[in-house]
Every structure is written in C-alpha cells, then in structure tokens.
Amino acid sequence: MTFVAPPPAPAPDQASPGQTLSTDEVLRIRNDFPVLHQLVNGHPLAYLDSGATSQNPISVMEAEQEYYEQRNAAVHRGAHTLAFAATEVFEAARATVAAFVGADENEIVWTSNATEGVNLVSYSFSNASLGLGGPAAARFRLSAGDEIVVTEMEHHSNLIPWQQLALRTGSTLRFIPVLPDGTLDLAAAAEILNPRTRLLAVTHASNVVGTINPIEDLVAMAHAVDALVFLDACQSAPHLALDLAALDVDFAVFSGHKMLGPTGIGVLYGKAELLAAMPPFLTGGSMITTVDMQGAEFLAPPQRFEAGTQRISQAIALASAVDYLSHTGMGRIRTREAELGRRLVEGVTAIPGVRLLGPGLGVERIGLAAVDVAGVHAHDVGQFLDEAGIAVRVGHHCAQPLHKKLGVTASTRASTYLYTTDDEVDRFLAVLAEVGPFFGVSR
Amino acid sequence: MTSSAMQQLYQQIILDHAKSAHGAVAELSALDADAASGAAGGLRQAQSHQVNTTCGDEITVRVGLTGTGADARIEGFGWRGVGCSISMASASVLNDTVRGTTVGESEAMLDLFREMLRSRGTIEPDEEVLGDAAAFAGVSKYPARVKCAMLPWVAFEAALLQLR
Numbered sequence: 001m002t003f004v005a006p007p008p009a010p011a012p013d014q015a016s017p018g019q020t021l022s023t024d025e026v027l028r029i030r031n032d033f034p035v036l037h038q039l040v041n042g043h044p045l046a047y048l049d050s051g052a053t054s055q056n057p058i059s060v061m062e063a064e065q066e067y068y069e070q071r072n073a074a075v076h077r078g079a080h081t082l083a084f085a086a087t088e089v090f091e092a093a094r095a096t097v098a099a100f101v102g103a104d105e106n107e108i109v110w111t112s113n114a115t116e117g118v119n120l121v122s123y124s125f126s127n128a129s130l131g132l133g134g135p136a137a138a139r140f141r142l143s144a145g146d147e148i149v150v151t152e153m154e155h156h157s158n159l160i161p162w163q164q165l166a167l168r169t170g171s172t173l174r175f176i177p178v179l180p181d182g183t184l185d186l187a188a189a190a191e192i193l194n195p196r197t198r199l200l201a202v203t204h205a206s207n208v209v210g211t212i213n214p215i216e217d218l219v220a221m222a223h224a225v226d227a228l229v230f231l232d233a234c235q236s237a238p239h240l241a242l243d244l245a246a247l248d249v250d251f252a253v254f255s256g257h258k259m260l261g262p263t264g265i266g267v268l269y270g271k272a273e274l275l276a277a278m279p280p281f282l283t284g285g286s287m288i289t290t291v292d293m294q295g296a297e298f299l300a301p302p303q304r305f306e307a308g309t310q311r312i313s314q315a316i317a318l319a320s321a322v323d324y325l326s327h328t329g330m331g332r333i334r335t336r337e338a339e340l341g342r343r344l345v346e347g348v349t350a351i352p353g354v355r356l357l358g359p360g361l362g363v364e365r366i367g368l369a370a371v372d373v374a375g376v377h378a379h380d381v382g383q384f385l386d387e388a389g390i391a392v393r394v395g396h397h398c399a400q401p402l403h404k405k406l407g408v409t410a411s412t413r414a415s416t417y418l419y420t421t422d423d424e425v426d427r428f429l430a431v432l433a434e435v436g437p438f439f440g441v442s443r
Numbered sequence: 444m445t446s447s448a449m450q451q452l453y454q455q456i457i458l459d460h461a462k463s464a465h466g467a468v469a470e471l472s473a474l475d476a477d478a479a480s481g482a483a484g485g486l487r488q489a490q491s492h493q494v495n496t497t498c499g500d501e502i503t504v505r506v507g508l509t510g511t512g513a514d515a516r517i518e519g520f521g522w523r524g525v526g527c528s529i530s531m532a533s534a535s536v537l538n539d540t541v542r543g544t545t546v547g548e549s550e551a552m553l554d555l556f557r558e559m560l561r562s563r564g565t566i567e568p569d570e571e572v573l574g575d576a577a578a579f580a581g582v583s584k585y586p587a588r589v590k591c592a593m594l595p596w597v598a599f600e601a602a603l604l605q606l607r
Binding site for chain 2: 041376377378379380383384387388394395396400403409410438439440
C-alpha cells in the first residue's frame with residue numbers, strides 16, 4: 001500500500017456557490033468510499049444517513065494508518081525525532097482545520113466530539129462562576145438573574161449542557177420558539193434577547209428540518225445586548241463553506257465523523273481573546289506551565305483546554321478529510337446538496353400521506369429531509385426501507401422538543417452527502433411510497 | 444417491492460393487533476377487577492413505564508392482582524403507549540396472553556416469549572402454547588426490533604415485581 005498525500009491541485013474557491021457535482025464526478029467520488037460498495041439485504045446499499053455519521057474516504061483511513069506506521073509518538077513532549085514528527089503533523093492538522101473554518105490556529109481546540117465541546121464551554125463558565133479565572137473571566141460568570149438563550153430546534157447536545165449550566169449557576173434558560181414551518185421565530189428572538197442575556201446557543205443548520213438559520217441576524221441581535229454566541233456547526237461545517245470569523249460567532253463546535261473524518265475527534269472554536277480569558281474545564285497533564293503542591297499555572301489556549309494525551313491520529317485523519325472536502329470544493333458541495341435537498345422535498349411532498357417536516361420548496365436546506373408517514377411509526381418505515389437496502393435514521397434524532405413542537409414523536413430522515421446519487425434519492429422515494437399501502441393506511 | 448421478508452416480519456396478526464390494540468386505555472387510572480372475574484374487593488396494583496431510547500417508543504403497563512405469590516391472578520390489566528407497530532401489537536398480545544392467568548403462568552409465558560425473541564430465528568414457536576404471541580417469531584431475526592417487541596412485556600414484568 002502506498003500513502004499518497006492529498007491531491008496538490010489548487011483547491012476550488014470554497015465560499016462562492018459552485019457548479020454542482022456532475023453524475024460522473026459523484027461516481028468518481030464514490031470510488032473513494034469502499035463502504036458504499038456493498039449489498040444490504042440483497043440490494044445495493046443506499047446510505048442516506050450521513051447526517052448521523054458520514055463515511056470515510058480511503059485517503060482519510062490511510063492518513064490515520066500512515067501516522068501509526070511512521071510517526072506515532074507523544075506530542076508536545078519528548079525530545080526524540082518521532083515526537084517532533086508527531087507534534088508537527090498534529091499541529092499541521094490544527095492549521096488545516098483552522099483555515100477550513102476561517103479561524104486562527106490558536107482558536108481551535110481538539111475535543112472528542114462536538115458534545116464534549118459544548119460541555120467544555122459550559123463547565124468553563126461554571127468554573128468562572130465559582131470565581132476561577134480571576135477578573136479576566138468575569139464575562140463568563142453567571143448567577144441568578146442572568147439568562148441563557150437556546151432555540152427549540154436544538155440537538156439535545158446543544159440544549160442539555162446549557163440546562164445543566166443554568167441549574168448549577170441559578171441562571172435562567174429561555175428559548176426562541178420554532179414556527180410551524182420549522183423556522184426560528186425571529187420576532188420572538190428580538191423580544192427574548194435582552195440585556196440579561198449572557199449567551200445565545202443556536203444551531204447553524206437543523207439536523208431535523210434541514211434549514212440554515214440566519215446566523216448573521218441572530219449574532220447582531222445577541223451582540224447588541226452584549227451576549228456571547230455559541231454556534232452548533234455540526235450540520236453546517238460538513239456541507240457549506242464555514243467562515244466563523246465572518247459570522248462573528250464567539251464559540252462554535254463541530255464533529256469530525258460528520259465530515260468524512262473518524263469518530264473520536266471534534267473541534268471547539270473560540271475567539272482568541274475569549275479562550276485566553278476562560279478558565280479550563282479538564283485539568284491535568286499537558287495543559288500547565290508550572291506546578292507545585294498548592295496550585296498550577298496554565299498554558300495559553302488551545303493547550304489549556306487539551307488536558308491529557310490527545311486524539312492525535314484522529315486529528316490528522318480529520319485534516320485529511322478537510323483536504324478531501326476542500327479539494328472537491330465546499331461551494332460545489334453546497335450546490336449539490338441543495339439540489340439533492342430539492343429532489344427529496346419534491347419527491348416526498350408528492351407522496352400521499354407523507355408529511356415533510358420543515359419548510360418546503362423555496363427555502364434552501366442542506367441535503368436532508370425528515371418525514372412523517374401518516375399512521376406508520378418511523379421505526380416501521382425505517383425497517384421497510386432497510387429491507388430495500390436503504391439506510392435512514394428513524395426516531396427523534398436527538399431533538400425531542402422540536403419533534404413535539406411539530407406534533408410528532410419520531411420521524412424518518414434521509415440525509416445526503418457529496419457521494420449521494422440521484423438514483424439513491426429516487427430509490428428512497430419509490431420505497432417510501434410503498435410504506436403506506438403495505439401497512440394498510442392508504443390505498 | 445414488498446418482500447416476503449417484510450411479510451414474515453409484519454404478519455397480518457401483528458398489523459391487526461397494532462390497530463385493535465387490545466387492553467389499551469386512554470387514561471391509566473386505578474383498575475377495576477375484570478367483570479368476569481367476580482373478584483370482590485380491591486386489586487393489588489402497580490404500573491411500570493418503559494422507554495425505548497433508540498426510537499422514543501413509550502409504554503406504561505398497569506396490572507392488578509388478587510391473591511399472593513405465584514398463584515395470584517391477574518384480574519386487571521391496562522396499558523397506554525405510543526410506538527411502532529411491533530411494540531403496539533406486542534402490548535395488545537400481552538393483554539390477551541396474561542389477562543386472567545396466574546402470575547406463575549404469565550411469568551412462564553414471558554420466559555418463552557423472551558427465549559423466542561432472543562433466538563435469532565432459531566426457535567420454532569409452539570403456537571398451541573404461545574397463541575398470537577407466536578407471530579413475533581419473525582421479529583427475532585431483527586435484533587434491532589427485539590426491544591420493540593419486548594417493551595410491553597418488560598413493563599409488565601417490572602410491574603409484577605413491585606407486587607412481589
């Protein structure tokens with residue numbers, strides 16, 4: 001096996017909407033993903049669950065293997081050649097990911113996943129609220145009377161850590177409601193964000209209704225009342241050109257496994273001046289300068305927030321995934337996914353007895369659609385699709401409050417990525433149309 | 444496309460039970476003894492709420508007993524829940540299976556049902572013994588769905604345990 005560096009060709013412009021990926025290009029891309037080429041229940045696998053976890057191209061798996069075969073060593077310590085080599089690729093990975101999302105290297109903190117990033121910030125706020133971090137950390141201190149604002153469409157991972165932070169600090173959790181069409185109620189947001197608001201936590205793109213939220217507007221509203229903004233970018237970083245500096249959010253998280261990377265690696269972004277002022281969450285080795293029996297001095301970010309041995313091979317593999325995405329072009333991926341999203345929306349709304357959750361045509365969505373089949377539980381729908389080799393997500397997709405708001409307990413979600421073909425979407429639609437008749441709810 | 448595998452899993456008995464939902468009640472409150480039982484006085488009652496975290500299926504099963512020990516008789520039964528056709532049908536079949544039996548008999552049925560579901564399709568159910576519950580043999584080939592079928596029975600078991 002040879003280890004090939006990511007293609008050196010100049011990466012396409014990431015930000016501007018690109019030309020869609022042609023059928024030939026999608027088929028070529030699919031050749032890089034071995035897992036897609038298999039039969040499931042006698043049918044070619046149609047993997048429509050990338051919103052939950054994406055697949056890995058060979059180059060990503062090889063990057064991880066190459067690290068273990070040639071460079072594996074502890075990073076940021078040890079004075080031997082391998083340790084230098086490991087540190088070099090580990091920090092190069094940070095630079096790659098930073099550039100991918102419009103951040104500086106010292107603004108990128110490795111975590112195990114996005115959920116850990118949310119917890120890291122919420123516990124750092126907790127620690128600040130206990131007085132840790134000194135005067136510099138004053139802006140993270142919460143107490144009774146302070147308000148944390150989330151939205152009704154959040155994934156549980158961008159909800160529960162803030163609920164818990166409110167409980168620990170005596171502050172109040174409020175939420176921006178979702179309108180019946182699945183978009184955020186911005187008029188209500190203008191009322192809810194007020195001078196008592198200290199933090200707004202909001203998702204960039206919904207993992208259920210697929211909409212891309214107007215983050216610029218929300219950031220302007222939040223900053224006008226001096227509140228910090230925490231962005232859940234799990235469903236946007238994989239699918240569109242993300243420029244965190246331009247969005248002007250204060251913190252953001254996303255996870256590697258949803259963007260062609262391995263599991264076990266996530267990213268926390270924080271503006272440099274905020275990370276510099278924030279007390280640590282996890283403490284221990286690798287995050288200190290000097291230690292005595294009474295206390296310790298901490299390193300500057302990002303190391304201050306990276307206690308213990310890091311996820312080195314995963315970070316390197318994530319950088320390889322980012323290279324793959326950049327090489328394809330995020331503008332092109334966004335265009336292609338909007339196309340797949342439209343195809344899904346047009347298809348599901350044409351099936352009697354199938355209700356699309358969230359906005360219909362005319363509102364851009366990432367390439368996903370969650371549906372409710374009248375009279376058939378999502379688990380049964382998913383089983384029926386699986387029998388035809390079609391992998392979808394069923395259940396509440398870690399967003400119970402949103403499902404409740406939309407009047408369902410569970411839904412069936414098809415989610416696409418750059419390797420998804422039109423044919424796979426059409427197969428999903430054809431089998432979905434058979435569900436009602438099979439279960440005897442519509443003939 | 445409807446494959447025989449799907450028809451094997453979703454047998455008509457299961458789809459019918461999912462719709463008719465025997466024993467389902469709109470509100471779970473204190474149970475009255477079944478009219479046919481002739482039991483005088485109150486029932487010893489308990490209920491258990493179970494959730495399938497993968498899909499959000501929920502069920503609450505309430506049982507009412509006369510007597511004690513393995514000979515205690517299930518004279519009251521009711522459930523309410525939301526879920527897939529497998530879990531809802533299973534609750535309906537549970538109602539038909541255990542209502543009026545003794546605790547000892549129902550626990551024996553529970554063991555048979557669980558054994559069949561865990562068999563990954565290797566156990567040929569005895570329809571004479573299991574009745575409609577035998578229709579769930581097909582579910583045992585789908586490990587992800589075994590939990591759906593077991594959910595009401597686990598709630599029933601937990602409710603009985605409280606009355607020990």
